[in-house]
Amino acid sequence: MENFKSEKEFLESYNPEDYERLSLGADMVIFSISNEDSKNYRKLNNKYFSVLLVKRLDFPYKGMWNLPGGFVNIDENIDDAADRILKKSSGLSNIYKEQLYTFGDVKRDPRMRIVTVSHISLINKDEIKQDLNENAFWFNIDYEEKGDTFVCRLSSVVENIEFEAKKIGDTYQIVKNDKIAFDHALIILTGILRLRNKIEYTDVVFNLLPEYFTLTELQTIYELILGKKLLAPAFRRTIKDKVEKTSKIQGGAGHRPSVLFRRKKK
Amino acid sequence: MENFKSEKEFLESYNPEDYERLSLGADMVIFSISNEDSKNYRKLNNKYFSVLLVKRLDFPYKGMWNLPGGFVNIDENIDDAADRILKKSSGLSNIYKEQLYTFGDVKRDPRMRIVTVSHISLINKDEIKQDLNENAFWFNIDYEEKGDTFVCRLSSVVENIEFEAKKIGDTYQIVKNDKIAFDHALIILTGILRLRNKIEYTDVVFNLLPEYFTLTELQTIYELILGKKLLAPAFRRTIKDKVEKTSKIQGGAGHRPSVLFRRKKK
DNA sequence: CTAATAGTGTCTATTAGACAGTATGTT
DNA sequence: AACATACTGTCTAATAGACACTATTAG
Numbered sequence: 001m002e003n004f005k006s007e008k009e010f011l012e013s014y015n016p017e018d019y020e021r022l023s024l025g026a027d028m029v030i031f032s033i034s035n036e037d038s039k040n041y042r043k044l045n046n047k048y049f050s051v052l053l054v055k056r057l058d059f060p061y062k063g064m065w066n067l068p069g070g071f072v073n074i075d076e077n078i079d080d081a082a083d084r085i086l087k088k089s090s091g092l093s094n095i096y097k098e099q100l101y102t103f104g105d106v107k108r109d110p111r112m113r114i115v116t117v118s119h120i121s122l123i124n125k126d127e128i129k130q131d132l133n134e135n136a137f138w139f140n141i142d143y144e145e146k147g148d149t150f151v152c153r154l155s156s157v158v159e160n161i162e163f164e165a166k167k168i169g170d171t172y173q174i175v176k177n178d179k180i181a182f183d184h185a186l187i188i189l190t191g192i193l194r195l196r197n198k199i200e201y202t203d204v205v206f207n208l209l210p211e212y213f214t215l216t217e218l219q220t221i222y223e224l225i226l227g228k229k230l231l232a233p234a235f236r237r238t239i240k241d242k243v244e245k246t247s248k249i250q251g252g253a254g255h256r257p258s259v260l261f262r263r264k265k266k
Numbered sequence: 267m268e269n270f271k272s273e274k275e276f277l278e279s280y281n282p283e284d285y286e287r288l289s290l291g292a293d294m295v296i297f298s299i300s301n302e303d304s305k306n307y308r309k310l311n312n313k314y315f316s317v318l319l320v321k322r323l324d325f326p327y328k329g330m331w332n333l334p335g336g337f338v339n340i341d342e343n344i345d346d347a348a349d350r351i352l353k354k355s356s357g358l359s360n361i362y363k364e365q366l367y368t369f370g371d372v373k374r375d376p377r378m379r380i381v382t383v384s385h386i387s388l389i390n391k392d393e394i395k396q397d398l399n400e401n402a403f404w405f406n407i408d409y410e411e412k413g414d415t416f417v418c419r420l421s422s423v424v425e426n427i428e429f430e431a432k433k434i435g436d437t438y439q440i441v442k443n444d445k446i447a448f449d450h451a452l453i454i455l456t457g458i459l460r461l462r463n464k465i466e467y468t469d470v471v472f473n474l475l476p477e478y479f480t481l482t483e484l485q486t487i488y489e490l491i492l493g494k495k496l497l498a499p500a501f502r503r504t505i506k507d508k509v510e511k512t513s514k515i516q517g518g519a520g521h522r523p524s525v526l527f528r529r530k531k532k
Numbered sequence: 533c534t535a536a537t538a539g540t541g542t543c544t545a546t547t548a549g550a551c552a553g554t555a556t557g558t559t
Numbered sequence: 560a561a562c563a564t565a566c567t568g569t570c571t572a573a574t575a576g577a578c579a580c581t582a583t584t585a586g
Contacts, residue, residue: 043563102368216564252558253563519585521536
């Protein structure tokens with residue numbers, strides 16, 4: 001190595017082309033809650049935990065589904081690329097997002113070496129004002145774990161998808177999948193697990209909700225994400241410091257109306 | 267976009283050079299536990315939570331400290347690059363590691379766009395058989411948090427370092443640092459926080475220990491990483507399902523000898 | 533014996549789980 | 560009135576925190 005007198009001198013002689021380079025992408029696992037109107041006036045709406053997927057129109061994996069994503073530009077921060085993709089897919093800005101994991105196996109993309117920084121994002125999809133891209137659909141997530149096997153069913157108006165993963169040590173491996181492109185099934189799985197874990201010790205759930213909500217709605221969302229039922233008294237006890245009662249009331253259904261709560265700011 | 271008849275045809279026409287590319291690195295936050303012999307025959311050894319840093323001999327940031335790291339080769343998985351760097355810095359293979367976070371701000375490296383996938387790794391440094399690189403040193407970590415401020419002191423035989431970060435929302439920002447290169451202070455901080463969090467609900471600690479250890483040693487390591495004292499009876503209660511008593515005993519000091527435990531495998 | 537650490541018993545406080553019961557809208 | 564959900568009271572079980580006490584070694 002040559003001997004440079006100063007950092008400035010070093011930088012001027014430095015040629016980035018000397019190193020092999022690759023492409024960097026950002027993929028977004030955008031989660032939200034979907035409502036299905038109930039036919040029975042007495043019953044509450046059905047709620048679903050859902051994820052946004054886009055149908056691929058081009059090779060590779062043409063006709064299969066993938067996560068909203070794109071390349072990180074050479075002069076763009078990863079965070080900014082993630083925000084740009086979120087904005088493009090939903091029209092929304094200032095959305096909750098966090099980095100999930102970076103997937104970079106050499107052959108994950110058949111075109112060339114593309115490393116992707118995956119993110120999860122939580123949105124209240126009722127805030128989306130624009131129409132979704134015509135190839136983008138919300139898929140309701142239903143998953144179960146039996147021992148080391150994780151089975152995930154994704155259902156939308158246009159297609160039903162099922163994939164399966166096996167836990168080997170600390171990592172999961174996709175063992176069944178024929179409709180999700182690239183390694184995106186693994187990314188979705190990683191996102192579900194991250195959110196399930198994080199919902200227990202953070203306040204991220206509130207990003208899925210409108211400003212005012214009932215405690216039953218909040219509990220249902222916890223149940224959907226955790227994949228199990230909770231007992232109301234215990235749930236209300238643990239959540240009580242995070243929310244505050246408002247004077248608003250949600251009525252209109254064939255049963256006792258519910259008080260609307262709001263996230264408590266400290 | 268052209269119309270391709272098959273995935274094969276598409277791939278043959280695809281030119282990776284059409285996209286701007288960048289360099290990918292992998293940096294390793296290698297944690298271990300250091301022992302300092304006690305002068306008083308009655309007293310236990312002092313233990314420290316420590317991290318491996320390397321002095322930079324070249325520009326940029328010549329003379330400052332950085333994490334062991336390197337580039338991810340174009341035909342190399344990120345995991346394999348991380349293992350290669352671990353092997354190079356410690357001589358060890360099959361070490362515990364996990365991906366930490368991907369840092370990719372445009373200007374994080376003055377040379378060019380380098381995105382780095384940081385990892386944490388936990389080792390028992392007594393297993394290192396080879397000499398460390400002459401510019402690599404173990405730094406004992408001592409940190410404290412006061413409100414939103416995180417102060418971290420790193421001390422080694424050759425240098426003492428202090429850096430400070432402020433919490434803004436969910437993220438930390440380095441506000442004082444003059445001896446750590448690049449954004450590596452932030453990476454170290456992120457690693458400490460991740461480990462502190464993870465030690466509470468996983469079994470990763472055991473990667474820092476030899477096969478046989480005393481419960482007091484184990485408790486001390488928890489205390490060092492968590493940055494607070496624990497009560498022995500409560501600690502022993504919570505840890506008891508993860509360890510098993512052996513018939514070995516650690517004596518030789520001026521006090522009651524201790525039973526050696528081992529990690530319980532299921 | 534003494535200093536220093538190892539290890540246990542037990543009381544109390546806090547938190548989680550379970551279940552039963554009461555309350556209150558709309559049709 | 561009846562259904563469906565909203566919401567609360569309270570008992571019990573499990574877990575965490577605190578402290579005091581006993582045990583055991585080298586010198």
